[in-house]
Amino acid sequence: MMKLFIGITFSLIMLLFTGCRTDYDISEVAPQDFLDSESHADHDHAPGEACTHEEVLLDEHVEDPHAGHDHAPGEPCNNEESIGEHVEDSHAGHNHAAGTRNHGTQWFFNQPWAAPFIWGKLFRDGAIFLTLGIVIFIITGRRRRK
Amino acid sequence: MSEKPPIQVSNLSKHFARKRSIGSIQAVSNISFDVNQGEIVGFIGHNGAGKTTSIKCILGLLKPSEGKVSLWGGQPADAEVRKRIGYIPENPDYDDSFSPMEYLTMFASMRDLSGVESDWMNLLARVGLTKWETTGIRQFSKGMRQRLSLAIALQSTPDLLILDEPTGGLDPIARKEFREIILEENKRGASIFLSSHILSDVETICSKAIILSGGKLITEGSMKELLGELHLYRIVSISRKTGQEVEEILPEPDLQTRIDSLRKDNVSIIKIELALKSLEDVFMAATGGDHK
Amino acid sequence: MKAVFIFALMTLRMLFRRRTLWGILLVILLALGAISSVPNFDVSNQGRFILDFGLFGIEIGALLLALGLAANLYPRDRETRTLMPLIAVPLSRWQYLLGRFFGAALVQAAALLVTCLGLMLILLFHGLSIPNDLLPATLLIIVEGWFLLSTVFFFSFFTSPPLNWPLTTMLFVLSQMSVAEFVNVLPSAPGLMRAVRMILPHADVFHIKDPIAHGFEIEPVYFLIAIFYGLCYSIFMLSLALAVFRGRDLK
Numbered sequence: 001m002m003k004l005f006i007g008i009t010f011s012l013i014m015l016l017f018t019g020c021r022t023d024y025d026i027s028e029v030a031p032q033d034f035l036d037s038e039s040h041a042d043h044d045h046a047p048g049e050a051c052t053h054e055e056v057l058l059d060e061h062v063e064d065p066h067a068g069h070d071h072a073p074g075e076p077c078n079n080e081e082s083i084g085e086h087v088e089d090s091h092a093g094h095n096h097a098a099g100t101r102n103h104g105t106q107w108f109f110n111q112p113w114a115a116p117f118i119w120g121k122l123f124r125d126g127a128i129f130l131t132l133g134i135v136i137f138i139i140t141g142r143r144r145r146k
Numbered sequence: 147m148s149e150k151p152p153i154q155v156s157n158l159s160k161h162f163a164r165k166r167s168i169g170s171i172q173a174v175s176n177i178s179f180d181v182n183q184g185e186i187v188g189f190i191g192h193n194g195a196g197k198t199t200s201i202k203c204i205l206g207l208l209k210p211s212e213g214k215v216s217l218w219g220g221q222p223a224d225a226e227v228r229k230r231i232g233y234i235p236e237n238p239d240y241d242d243s244f245s246p247m248e249y250l251t252m253f254a255s256m257r258d259l260s261g262v263e264s265d266w267m268n269l270l271a272r273v274g275l276t277k278w279e280t281t282g283i284r285q286f287s288k289g290m291r292q293r294l295s296l297a298i299a300l301q302s303t304p305d306l307l308i309l310d311e312p313t314g315g316l317d318p319i320a321r322k323e324f325r326e327i328i329l330e331e332n333k334r335g336a337s338i339f340l341s342s343h344i345l346s347d348v349e350t351i352c353s354k355a356i357i358l359s360g361g362k363l364i365t366e367g368s369m370k371e372l373l374g375e376l377h378l379y380r381i382v383s384i385s386r387k388t389g390q391e392v393e394e395i396l397p398e399p400d401l402q403t404r405i406d407s408l409r410k411d412n413v414s415i416i417k418i419e420l421a422l423k424s425l426e427d428v429f430m431a432a433t434g435g436d437h438k
Numbered sequence: 439m440k441a442v443f444i445f446a447l448m449t450l451r452m453l454f455r456r457r458t459l460w461g462i463l464l465v466i467l468l469a470l471g472a473i474s475s476v477p478n479f480d481v482s483n484q485g486r487f488i489l490d491f492g493l494f495g496i497e498i499g500a501l502l503l504a505l506g507l508a509a510n511l512y513p514r515d516r517e518t519r520t521l522m523p524l525i526a527v528p529l530s531r532w533q534y535l536l537g538r539f540f541g542a543a544l545v546q547a548a549a550l551l552v553t554c555l556g557l558m559l560i561l562l563f564h565g566l567s568i569p570n571d572l573l574p575a576t577l578l579i580i581v582e583g584w585f586l587l588s589t590v591f592f593f594s595f596f597t598s599p600p601l602n603w604p605l606t607t608m609l610f611v612l613s614q615m616s617v618a619e620f621v622n623v624l625p626s627a628p629g630l631m632r633a634v635r636m637i638l639p640h641a642d643v644f645h646i647k648d649p650i651a652h653g654f655e656i657e658p659v660y661f662l663i664a665i666f667y668g669l670c671y672s673i674f675m676l677s678l679a680l681a682v683f684r685g686r687d688l689k
Contacts, residue, residue, distance in 0.1 A: 112643045112664070113656050119663050122643060126663075126670035133670070133677035140681040141532070162689070205526045207688040228527055235522040243455040244448075255444040256528040298523060 150219035152306040152337045153181035153204060158213035160199050173199040176213070177363040179356050181306075181339050186332050188348030189341040190429060191358035197341040198236055200358070201310050204339075205233060217306070229257065232299035232336075236310040238291055242284035246270055246294050249283070250301060257302055266301070273297045274323060288315035296327065307331060309340045313347055325351050349425040357429060365428075372428050382417040383408055395421050441529055442536045449511075449541025458506045459545060466499035466553050474560040485566040486651040492557040493575060493647035499553055500583030501610055503546045508590040509599040509606075511538050512683075521688065531683050535591065539676060542587055547580045569653070574661050575646050581668035582644035586610060588675035595682040613641035639671045 112118060156178045161170040174196040181187045191197050202208040204215050206222030220227040240249060250266040253259075270279050273293040283291065292315050299307060307328070313321045321344075329351055332338055342348050348355055349369065356366040365372065379401050381394045392413075396404055401418075408415055453459055473491045515521040525534055554576035558568050589609055593602045612620065620638075621631045643664045649656055 111645060111648070112640070113646050113649055113660050114654075116657070116660075119660065122640075122663050122667050125640075126667040129667075129674040130670040133674040136674075136677040136681050137532070140677075140684045143684075162687075202688065207522065207526060209687060223530065225530070228530075231527055233523060233526045235519060235526065237519060238523060239519045240523075241452055241518075241520050243452055252444055252448050253528055256441040258440065295523065 149183070150216070151180045151182045152218055153179075153339060154214075154216045154219075155179050155200070155204065156214050158200065158203055158215060159211050160196075160203055160208060161211050173361055174203070175361045177358070177361075178213075179363065179366055181337055183337055184332070184335065185354055186328070186338040186340065186352045188352035188355040189339060189358065190343060190345060190348055190355055190425075192343060195358040196361040197358055198310055199361075201308060201339075201341055205231070205308065229302065230305040232302060232304035232307045234292070234295045234299050234307075234309045234312045236314070236341075237288075238295035240283050240291065240294065242282060242286075245280045245282055246275055246297065247279045249294065250297065253298055253301060259302055261301070266297075269297050269301060270294075272327065273300070274320065289317065289320055292316055292324075293320070296324065300327070300331065303334070303336075305336055307336050307338045309338065309342075311342055312340070313342065313344055321347065345425045345429055355425065369425075373425070378421040378427065380417070380419050380421040381405070381408075381415060383413045383415045386412050386414060391416070442533050442540065445524075445529060445533065445537025446540035446544065449538050450544050453507055453542060453545045459503075459549060462499070462502050462506045463549050463552060466495060466502070466549075467556050469495045469499075470553065470556050470560060474564065484564060485561065488557070488560060488564065488566070489569065489572070490647055490651040492560070493572075493579070493650065496550060496553050496557065496576065497579050497582065497644075497647070500546065500550055500579050501586055501607065503549055504542075504583055504586035504590050505603050505606055507542045507545060508538070508587055509594055509602040511542065512591070512594045513599055516688070525688060532680055535676065535680050535683060539587065539591060543584050546583050546587060550576060550580050550583060569650050571646065571650050571656055574656075574658075575650050578644045578646060578661065578664055578668070581665050581672075582641060585639060585641070585668050585672045585675065588672040588679065592675050592679040592682070595679055595686065609638070610641065613639045614645075616642070640667075643667055 112122060158174055158177050159172070160174040161172045163170050177196075177200065179187075189197050189200070199208060203210045204217070204222065206215075215222060217224075217227045218230070222228070244252075247263070247266060247270070250269065251263070254261055254266070267279060270276065273296045275290065275293050275297065278286070278290065283294070286294065292312065296312065299309075309328070313324050316324060325347060328338055328340070332351075338352075340348065340352060352369060354366070354368050355372055357364045378395050378397055381396065381401075381404065382391065383394075384391050394404070405415065405418075470492055473495060474488050512521075515524075521534075525531060529537065554573065558572065561568050586606060589606050590602060593605045597605060615623075615635075617632060617635050620635045621628045624631050646656055
């Protein structure tokens with residue numbers, strides 16, 4: 001019985017360890033498309049190139065709505081809305097709508113609520129902790145009765 | 147098949163690790179005894195003799211270092227076993243934001259007892275807490291807390307009462323009432339295990355006593371055996387020279403030697419009689435009269 | 439389980455009669471009131487500010503409540519010897535632990551719901567709308583509070599209350615860190631730091647104040663998963679606490 005307990009506990013901890021090491025931290029394990037959607041903080045458009053990304057800055061972080069985002073003079077930047085109380089220069093078209101993603105906001109989106117790809121792993125971690133808890137409860141109870 | 151004894155203790159030892167030093171403190175050392183159905187057993191010893199440690203091992207509050215404890219053949223941790231026990235801890239205390247009635251009601255629910263409020267009122271009256279039913283425990287004296295703990299212990303009409311220094315904080319009248327309740331419970335069929343260093347209480351109500359000293363079991367037996375085991379004699383003598391009368395109490399083995407020496411010293415022996423003994427005499431003789 | 443339920447009610451009554459609960463609740467409500475009276479914000483930003491700091495305040499309130507309610511429960515029971523008659527006869531150790539935990543958890547949840555209500559009233563007072571996710575976010579903070587409560591119980595079985603406060607607070611802070619941040623605390627031993635982080639909880643799971651303040655919709659399934667994770671971790675911590683408690687001699 002004790003061997004079984006040690007085996008189960010060891011396996012669960014190893015599983016947790018693997019999970020933690022390889023696939024929990026969002027900044028380490030996010031898929032490319034997740035990273036792409038917020039990797040534009042420093043990108044440059046070539047002159048004449050249209051900006052087609054959905055890029056809107058979270059307004060309290062916006063010092064300069066053009067940060068890292070150089071358009072050729074007079075070039076429109078599509079699909080960008082501004083709600084910018086802070087955005088004085090409206091030529092960029094950064095109309096910030098609540099609930100949309102902006103430049104320089106990795107910190108904001110590297111949180112579990114925004115990263116559905118880790119939800120399954122979160123569920124798995126929960127299940128592992130639950131199993132560990134039950135195993136500890138049963139084994140310590142048996143030891144006490146002895 | 148007859149049921150196993152309410153308490154069976156075999157080769158029980160308990161030691162505690164010393165804080166900040168190597169080694170351990172031996173609180174109880176290799177003790178064995180039984181408490182049989184219907185007995186009132188006194189568990190006596192000086193302070194630090196190991197009485198409370200043994201009781202806590204019996205109740206499963208402490209894990210024995212060695213040996214075994216069984217209650218009706220089962221483990222102290224068994225729910226069915228615990229249902230049959232009433233316990234008064236040494237210096238009991240309760241959350242003082244509650245009243246005795248609240249306590250009894252909650253304990254009854256926790257233990258799945260079938261009593262109603264009037265039963266608990268009667269119980270509180272029995273232990274002398276009439277008119278205090280709904281008063282906050284914070285206003286209670288030590289003696290009243292003892293009475294409440296007796297009420298809680300009796301609530302489930304237990305088959306075994308384990309009482310750890312139950313009369314410690316009580317006045318003589320309350321102690322008498324307490325003894326009467328214990329005797330009533332025993333009459334009902336409950337076995338009683340009473341730890342105390344008030345030897346007169348033990349002598350009055352117990353049918354058997356176990357004497358502990360320095361964590362070791364010194365002697366045990368029925369009260370008759372213990373009081374009759376060591377015959378004491380009173381010798382009254384008068385000196386022929388001075389006319390001075392002297393009274394001495396001696397154990398039987400020393401009697402003949404003393405008679406010879408008195409005769410040698412030209413002392414007349416007026417009277418030799420069997421002296422009445424108390425449990426205190428037995429306790430002092432058994433433990434050597436000092437704290438080991 | 440009936441004994442656990444009755445003992446939880448007993449704990450609940452006892453905690454409601456102590457001043458600690460009301461003191462902490464008052465402090466949280468006063469802090470929320472103070473947040474709402476910070477001047478120089480336009481309407482939109484003020485709403486975000488109130489929500490962001492208000493939810494943060496409730497989260498800190500959960501920590502304070504966990505510590506204030508539970509850090510002293512077991513040590514006090516031992517010190518006043520109220521533990522002995524309970525553990526010796528009507529309750530087993532797991533029933534004692536669960537009863538105390540459920541009682542404190544109910545009180546904590548009620549107090550946090552009151553603070554959520556306070557936050558809603560503040561938003562309404564300023565003519566702001568109440569986000570749909572505010573209540574679910576509070577539920578998530580309640581689950582985080584239960585996790586903290588189980589941590590407090592765990593520490594209370596082998597430390598004194600003055601040590602319990604810094605230890606639980608430290609765990610609260612460490613559990614907010616990502617794996618990368620945690621490894622940076624001691625970069626010379628990344629393997630060890632990852633191994634330690636493995637056991638620590640991921641409390642960032644409970645953080646949704648930022649998206650709520652900025653008007654992001656959160657998928658309902660996330661709430662379910664986060665609550666499941668929080669409850670499972672709380673059960674794990676409670677079982678560790680019980681393992682320590684079961685091994686202890688009640689001298």
